[in-house]
Amino acid sequence: MSIQPIRIFGDPVLRTPAEDVDTFDKELRGLVKDLLDTMRDEGGAGLAAPQLGISKRVFSFDVDDVIGHIINPVLEFPDEEEQDGPEGCLSLPGLYFDTIRRQNVVAKGFNEYGDPLQIVGTGMMARCLQHETDHLDGIIFIDRLDSDRRKSAMAEIQAQDWYNEDVKVKVTPHDSKGVFFKS
Template structure:
């Protein structure tokens, strides 16, 4: 098992857009294995490469006993239906807030060998895919919260035992209702 350290809120890598994968090689396969091992060890539904300090567009997922990964995801939304429910993040441990996401998503990308693949997600799978793709864009789920909930979340983060107040925090200037995916 190759469990990696998860970067926590405030680490600049979480706010930096990831680069597309161009080499589908042994190093990428090792990254995918590390992502899956770390995600499973932590009990998360998903984990993006920036969360372990790697600035590449790759994420893993474990939803409804389906474990996998996606490289260079591009999302499409077949409808306007939304879901609103609790969401958390391994980089913001122990804190959950109701977050609006699209109910359905089609994610296109590649597997670790460069073969094209597509995931059609609904409900929790859709939420996971959107959450992890946001990480690849340097966006945290906190950015999608309404202003009042975001304010509470920031207060909760500052009170968390894992929080390092020496790290500078930037709040996204984007619309918080998830309209810019």
């Protein structure tokens, strides 16, 4: 077990799109293990490689007793149904903000051995798949908030002990039906 430090909001790696994985080897399997171990240790529902400072399109998840990982995920949305509820992030410790996400998602990618993988998510699993895929694209969930919620979230973030005021971060909204999604 190798628990790694988690990068906190303001770290530029969290705003940098991750690179596709093209080699499925022992090093990648070690990264998957580190993601799972660190996520479990922190009690998270998901953890993406950029949160460990690693620019790879990989994340782990643990939602409703479904534990796993996915590599190079592509999201598809079978319908337009949405959910609005509290969302948190291990890179913004202790904070939760109501975030609108799609209710139903299909994630297609690969497992740690390069075998095709498909995950069908509803509710919390759908939220997790979208949240972690956003991390792989350099998007943090507060970017998905409307203007008023985002301003409120930034005020709460700036009040945290872990917040580094020397790091200047511009938060911009992103369309939840962005170019990295297939509809």
